[in-house]
Amino acid sequence: MAIRVDGHAKKNATRANAVSRKPWGAITLFIAPVIIYYAIFTLYPIVATFYYSLHSIVPEGGKLVTYFVGWQNFARLLADDIFLRSVNNTIIWAVVGPILEMVTATTLAFIVYFNVPLHRFYRTAWFAPMLVSGVIVGLVFKWIFNYDWGLLNVGLRAIGLDDLALNWLGRRDTPLWAVIFVHYWATFGYSFVLMIAGLSAIPGELIEAARIDGASTVQASTKVLLPLLMPTFLTVLILSFMGKMRAFHIVWVLTGGGPMHFSETVATYVQKRAFGWSTLDLGYPSAMAVVWFGVVIIGVALINRWLKTRTED
Numbered sequence: 001m002a003i004r005v006d007g008h009a010k011k012n013a014t015r016a017n018a019v020s021r022k023p024w025g026a027i028t029l030f031i032a033p034v035i036i037y038y039a040i041f042t043l044y045p046i047v048a049t050f051y052y053s054l055h056s057i058v059p060e061g062g063k064l065v066t067y068f069v070g071w072q073n074f075a076r077l078l079a080d081d082i083f084l085r086s087v088n089n090t091i092i093w094a095v096v097g098p099i100l101e102m103v104t105a106t107t108l109a110f111i112v113y114f115n116v117p118l119h120r121f122y123r124t125a126w127f128a129p130m131l132v133s134g135v136i137v138g139l140v141f142k143w144i145f146n147y148d149w150g151l152l153n154v155g156l157r158a159i160g161l162d163d164l165a166l167n168w169l170g171r172r173d174t175p176l177w178a179v180i181f182v183h184y185w186a187t188f189g190y191s192f193v194l195m196i197a198g199l200s201a202i203p204g205e206l207i208e209a210a211r212i213d214g215a216s217t218v219q220a221s222t223k224v225l226l227p228l229l230m231p232t233f234l235t236v237l238i239l240s241f242m243g244k245m246r247a248f249h250i251v252w253v254l255t256g257g258g259p260m261h262f263s264e265t266v267a268t269y270v271q272k273r274a275f276g277w278s279t280l281d282l283g284y285p286s287a288m289a290v291v292w293f294g295v296v297i298i299g300v301a302l303i304n305r306w307l308k309t310r311t312e313d
Contacts, residue, residue, distance in 0.1 A: 052282045054071070055068055076284060090266045094244040113196060127193055129187075129189050137185075137250060138251075142169070145178060152168070169254065172260070173262075175255050175258070176263045182250055183251075198231075199229060202225060202228050207225070241299060245295070251264075270292075
C-alpha cells in the first residue's frame with residue numbers, strides 16, 4: 001500500500017514539475033505581439049476617447065491646448081439637432097436592417113441546407129457581395145440611383161413607370177432607405193454564411209429521425225433545426241446589430257449623410273465633427289463616441305437577454 005502511495009506521490013510531483021517548467025519565454029514571445037497590438041490599436045484609442053470626451057482641444061499660439069470641461073461636451077449633445085437626427089436614423093437602421101438581414105439569411109441558409117437544385121451556385125452567389133469593397137458598392141449604387149441616367153430610373157421609365165423615377169438620393173424621405181437597402185445587399189451574405197455554418201454543425205440524424213416520425217421539411221425546420229440554431233442566431237443577430245450601429249463607409253460614399261443630414265448616421269457625424277469641419281476639437285466628437293459606445297453595449301445586452309428569455313420559454 002505504501003508503495004502505491006509513493007508511486008502516486010511521484011506522479012503528482014512529476015506533473016507539478018512539468019507545470020512549473022512551462023516555457024514562459026516562448027509563451028511570452030508569441031503572446032507579446034498580440035498584447036502590444038491590442039494595447040496600441042484598441043485599448044489606447046478607447047482610453048483616449050474617454051479622456052478627450054471630458055476635455056476641449058483648441059488651437060492657441062500655433063499649438064493645440066487641452067482644457068478640462070467635465071460633462072459640458074455631453075450636455076451639448078442634447079441640444080445638437082444634427083446629432084439627434086443621426087441617432088434617430090441609426091436606430092431606425094439598427095432595427096430594420098437586422099430584421100431584413102436575419103430573415104433573408106436564415107431563409108437562404110435553410111434553402112441551401114436542404115440541397116435545392118443549384119444550391120452550390122446559390123451558396124457562392126449570395127456571398128459574392130461580401131467580396132466587394134464597401135466603397136465600390138457605394139459608388140456603383142450611386143450610379144444606379146442617379147436620377148437622369150441611373151439604371152433604376154432608366155428601367156422604370158422604359159416600362160412606363162415615369163412617376164416612380166425619383167431622385168432617390170436627393171429627397172428627404174428616400175436617402176435613408178436607399179442606404180439601408182444598399183448596406184443590406186452588401187452584408188447579408190456574411191450572416192448567411194454564419195447561419196449555414198450553424199446548420200451544418202447540427203447532426204443530420206436529428207432530421208432523419210424527425211422525417212421517420214412523419215415530420216415534413218417545414219416542421220423539421222421549425223421544430224428541430226430552428227431551436228438548435230438559436231445560439232448561432234443570437235450571435236449573428238448581435239453582429240448584424242453592431243454593424244448597423246457603426247455603419248459608415250457605404251453611407252459616406254453613397255450620400256455623405258445628406259441631403260440636409262436626412263441619411264446621417266452617428267458614425268458619419270462623428271467623422272465630420274472630428275475631421276471634416278476643421279474645428280480641431282476632438283472633445284465633442286469623442287463625447288458622441290462615448291455615448292454611442294454605451295448605447296451599443298446596452299442594445300447588445302437587451303438583445304441577448306430577450307432572445308435568451310424566449311429560448312428558455
